[in-house]
Amino acid sequence: MRVLVATEETQGDRADDYTWATPGELVMFGVICATDLRGTGRGCGCGRAFAGLHSERATTTAQVAEWPSSLDDVVLAFRDSLARGGWLDFGGTEEEVHAVVVEAVMEVLLVADRYPAGTVIGTDRGRQYVRQPAAAR
Numbered sequence: 001m002r003v004l005v006a007t008e009e010t011q012g013d014r015a016d017d018y019t020w021a022t023p024g025e026l027v028m029f030g031v032i033c034a035t036d037l038r039g040t041g042r043g044c045g046c047g048r049a050f051a052g053l054h055s056e057r058a059t060t061t062a063q064v065a066e067w068p069s070s071l072d073d074v075v076l077a078f079r080d081s082l083a084r085g086g087w088l089d090f091g092g093t094e095e096e097v098h099a100v101v102v103e104a105v106m107e108v109l110l111v112a113d114r115y116p117a118g119t120v121i122g123t124d125r126g127r128q129y130v131r132q133p134a135a136a137r
């Protein structure tokens, strides 16, 4: 199964790059603020961010990686991170909470599935782009 992990590869190639995530940790897409969504004025940069599941820090660079664990383990990791961040405290039923977790996982899996492992990607308000193609094997 391919997932997205934080990477420092290609960091700094763009003037607006930043990274506080831990290289190699799982990442997901975070919530994007209204200013960044509109793309007007000086946004905070969250529209370009991947969110580290463990560090709870953001990065503008992610790498597609083959992940050895099961889908259940990935769902559990996302659930744990979202719960720690308070994102699951919206008063939903267990079913609704699970749906939020699965949606966050699927968003990542669908993107990771589009590229070969090793590809470094960026994201801009929900659209991803290749920063560095996977190295030839």
Ligand SMILES: [Zn+2]
Binding pocket: 032, 033, 034, 035, 036, 043, 044, 045, 046, 047
């Ligand atoms: Zn923002």
